[in-house]
Amino acid sequence: MPRFRYQAYGADGAFAEGTIEAASAAAADAALWAQGLSPFQMRSLDGGGTQWWNREIAFGGGSARGDLLAFTREFSTLCSADIPMDDALRIVQAQTAAARLKTLVEALLAEVLNGRPLSEAMQGQSRIFPADYVAVVRAGESGGRLAQVLSELAELLERRAEIVARIQSALIYPAMLIVLSLVTLAIIIGGVIPSMAPIFTQSGKPVPLTIQAMLALKAHWLEILIASAAALALLGAAIAFAMTDAQRRQRLDRLVLRLPLLGSFLLQQDTARFARTLGTMLLAGVPLIAATRSASEVVGNRHLRAGLDQAIEAVQQGTALHRSLREAVSLPAVALQMIAVGEEAGKLDRMLVRVAEMLEKQLQTRVDRFMAALTPAMTVGIAVIIGALIMPVMTAVLSINDLAGR
Structure with missing residues (x-):
């Protein structure tokens, strides 16, 4: 029988972990609930399980993320209109055109009609x-x-999808500039330069170093490409090896947070994820400790996550959340202050959502400013590179014409 490793919390908020044998992950989860435990992470020890949380700024990944967002929005709208759950599922199944989503809703509907709660069906x-x-x-x-x-x-899923979409849209124009510049360089090196090289040999003038370098690049492009690919593969293997050790990855993540500009951007991003997820779970009525543990899983930086784990332990011992976070994690000061105000006023859930909204707006502003500066900088940089390649060639050609005129 398959074995699963679980992490859960009890009715008193105590953390528990261990292994359990069950026919499936759902069966293991049901067995833990029967024991009075509330599991929040389940992992197969036999290689058959799937990673339940993808940390790339949204629930799930790829098409699964889109299916989840589409289902949640349509289903929530129908439930808000007081339509019975089974009828709401039937309407979602009938309206959707995506085959994957239709199959998903059909499976949920079958489980609900068999008497299972929606959460168990999910x-x-x-x-x-x-x-x-x-x-x-x-x-x-x-x-x-x-x-x-x-x-x-x-709303949580849409906010995350919106951030990802805006960043991707902002990257389209710089990506097009890079592609067009590479095409231009390929035309210059592969077509223009070789056609000009005979002019120098026929006139008896030495070939300029710039043209010699570009001719060598054209002649040995395959070797250069293989060497570059090998270097990238070695770099990737070194990074992968470093990521296999938890302590090395945690140290690396701590160094990343200290980088100028990038470090503060990543800190704000992870703080916004944590705050919005925790606020949403608290609004739903999930206990604080369980919600904080689940929210910490969305934080991609291992150093920050380790600090959050320490803060959770302090909360279990009776320390206020804002104090434990202030002592264990280097979150933005304004976020800690707002969390303290919300906790003291008894409105922690709403304040966490406000923190997330504030940080997300700041992140979007920073991305917009960066992209606004990046586009002209890339345009000027590409023009300088192409001009540096063309000018020596034109100078040499003009010098040959001068000699011919004399």
């Missing part, structure tokens, strides 16, 4: 629904706030 689709998503839905079911919880989850 556990059987772990590739689409991550563990903390299911935990939020379960909390909404138990509190009778499923429609509101689904709306909050849809």
Whole structure:
């Protein structure tokens, strides 16, 4: 029977982890709930499991992320209109044109019609629904706030998708500039320069060093390409080896946070992810310790995550969240201050969402400014590179014409 390693929390908020044998991940999860534990992470020890959380700024990855967003938005809208759950699922299944989403909703509907709660039905689709998503839905079911919880989850997913889409859109023009510049350089090196080289040999003048270098580059491009690929492969292997050790990766992540500009950007990004996820889970009624543990899983930086784990341990011992975060993690000062105000006022969930919104706006402003400066800088840089290649050639050609005129 397959074995699974789990991490869970008890009714008193105590952390627990261990291994369990079950026919599937859903069966293992159900067995833990029967024991009074609330699992938030499940991993197969037999190589058959799938990674339940993808840390790239959204739940799931690739097409799974799009399926989850589309389902959550449509289903939450129908539930908010007081349509029964089974009818809402049927409507979503009938309206969607995506085959993957239609199959997903069909499986959920079958489980719901068999009497299973929606959260348990979602556990059987772990590739689409991550563990903390299911935990939020379960909390909404138990509190009778499923429609509101689904709306909050849809907003969370849409905000993350919007950030990714805006960054991708901002990168389109610089990417086109790079591609066009490479095409221009290829035309100059592969076509223009070889046609000009005979002019120097026929006139008896030495070939300029710039033209010699470009001719050598054209003659040995395959060797250069293979050497570059080998160097990149070695670099990738070295990085992969460094990532296999948790302590080395944590040290590397700590160094990354100290980099100018990039470090503060990544810190704000991870803080916004953590705050929005934690705020959404608290709004759904998930207990603080369990919600904080799940929210820490969205943080990509291992150094920050280690600090959050220390803060969670302090919270379990009775320390206020803002104090434990201030002592264990180097989060932005304004975020810590707002969390302290929200906790003291008894509105921590809403304040965390405000923190996330504030940081996300700041991140978008920084991205827009960076892209606004990057585009003209790249244009000037490419023009300088092409001009540096063309000018020696034109100078040499003009000198030959001068000699011919004399």
